[in-house]
Amino acid sequence: MPHLLKSLFPSLLLIAAYFIADEFLGPENGIYVALGLGTIELLHTRIREKRYDPMIGWTTLFFCLPGLLILLPENSLFARLQPAVIETGLCLLTGIFAFSKADLTATLPASCRKELHPFPQQVKEMRRLLRYLFFLLSSHTLLVYSAILFFPQPTTKFITSTLLYLLLGFFFAALYIRNHILSSRMKKEEWLPLVNEKGEVIGKAPRSICHSGRKLLHPVVHLHIIDKQHRLFLQKRSMKKDLLPGMWDTAVGGHIGWNEKVEDALKRETCEELGITDFEARFLGHYIWESPRERELVFSFLCTRYNQIRIANDEVDEGRFWTESALEQGIREETLTPNLIHEYQSLIKPVLHPSKESSLPFP
16 A cells, blocks of 8 residues: 555646645636646656656646646636636546546556556446546536626635635545444454455455445355265255345355465364364366355365364354255255255366266365
């Protein structure tokens, strides 16, 4: 995060300096400040990174062109419309990113774009905030045009400057308070890693957000236990569960915690749910499972040797071994979870019915 803020600093400085200079030194000086800082940023990028970043030039031009209106005769309509023109440009830029599929990082310097890899939910949330900002700016812009054309000068000055700063201040203060309240609540929750389809960690989020229907991809582990009679052990989900209570499910299943390795999560969940402290497992494969509430990257394992099964927790009501015929009946009667059915048919059946060239992984 500090590095990201450092890379953002030149562009943020350009925007802030222009508005400060425009407000306190006059629009003409604001143009000179924008041109000066834009030129410095272009030279800095050229010297340090040995390339030109065209986005810096476009950003500089965006803030300079409207200011040129002030160079027209002082009492001309175009000169008086200068604040409204600038805000209209901001509205258009905000609207493009709020309502289109344009890349939200496109207006940032290239050095910063290399560091930003937002996942889909972050982009969706950012667009939602930009829509709120767009409606706020659009309403104020219409008011500015009305003030310039019909209101007295003191009222117009208040609307074009002070009122805009008050509205933006209120918007960002409300956003800060909202985020602070959410952060305080989420600190008490379990945080899960967010991954891409390759399993690479790209962020983190509270458990409640991952299960809220936002489809943030997060990793989980499943352990299937098979005995020497080729029976599959299943657990019955507690009636206290908010998802699929009372249904028969994979022997062990649970989330991989933040900064936790897959193997460590498998050991922890196996001990917590079934009381097994010593076991051997081999990797069966991974896949993406999507339900109405969540999206998981599942790492599935098979166990044929373990020291004990002792259920002593409130997450599992009971557990027992199932024959193949019982499993098929459970599928027909819809007493098994959809996720378990998927794994049974795609991963477990090949183990129960190995090819002639392979053998069951029993000791």
